[in-house]
Amino acid sequence: MTRSAATMRDVAGRAGVSIKTVSNVINDFPMVRQETRARVEAAIAELGYQVNITARNLRRGRTGMVGLAVPELNVPYFAELADSVMKAADAHGMSVLIEQTGAERERELAVLGSELRLVTDGLMYSPLALGQEDIEHLDVNYPLVLLGERMFGGPNDHVTMSNVEGARTATRHLIELGRRRIAVIGSHPGEVVGSAALRLEGYRLALQDAGLPFDPALLAEAGPWHLKTGADAMNALFDSGVHLDAVFGFNDAMAIGALHVLHQRRVRVPEEVAVIGFDAVQESEYMFPPLSTIDPGREEIAETAVRMLKERIGGYDGAPRLVLTQQHVVARTSTIG
Secondary structure, eight states: TTTTTOOOOHHHHTTTTTTHHHHHHHTTTSSSOOHHHHHHHHHHHHHHHOOOOHHHHHHOOSSSSSEEESSSSSSHHHHHHHHHHHHHHHHHHHHEEEEEEETOOHHHHHHHHHHGGGTTTOOOEEESSOOOOGGGGGGOSEEEEEEESOOOSSSSSSEOOHHHHHHHHHHHHHHHTTTOOEEEEEOOOOOOHHHHHHHHHHHHHHHHHHHOOOOGGGGGSSSSSSSHHHHHHHHHHHHHHOOOOOEEEHHHHHHHHHHHHHHTTTOTTTTTHHHHHHHHOOGGGSSSSOBBEOOOOHHHHHHHHHHHHHHHHHOOOOOOOOOEOOEEOOOOOHHHH
């Protein structure tokens, strides 16, 4: 008998049980005796029976597919987050439908009410354009796990990184290496809630811890956190004439853009200017010199978000949960030589 020809009836006959018992084993119902379960599982393996996952999910009123909405896949962090989410979901027997919002308010709102929600069992949602004043929009009638740091205190489970502590760790790393004029690339003037605001807070706390003054002249603004904006901000710092001996890019892309400008201007890294980023994307390890960075726990974010969403899909109705992942510095040549 070929693998494709095996049916549930064949498995039942081989194991000497009813079709209902085979179904109970496949669906992992707990009332099946261990000896019977082992016999059915052995028959499944021998016959090469393959479960029709689509049919099983439809019987349960589910599709087996979950959504992931992110701002931009051309930003390495979100691309790698999507990859981690897909791997975590696959381990739980789920597939992932990925949507890009472009960090545009109307598209972020549209995702929440999209017809695609009819074919996904739940959504992992990372907004950038929405803010705390939009929290009411998260009150949806399907399982949703919030990612990122634009909104807090909503009716959903929430998984995010420790932005303040991560930035504090990055700045402290530079200070412990003797750097005193640490420039920031990626500030968003006026932002109260969001990655830029939280990472700036961590930066200021580290300066305060070390008794160093805060100098606004060392803050370089950048809109979208891309390679080009990092390079442009680094050029702006040099053109302003401000003295600096280190750079903290609020993400790896901007730090890599800064490295490019430092090379162009024949500035030695790290001898003259040390550079650190944030996100621990794969490219950071292969830059010249290799880029020091903060690992914010991306794998933990993905695995936790998938697990929490699966629990909600399965009927868990406890109070909303907030999880902050662990972060640590990855020290490489761009800071330690």
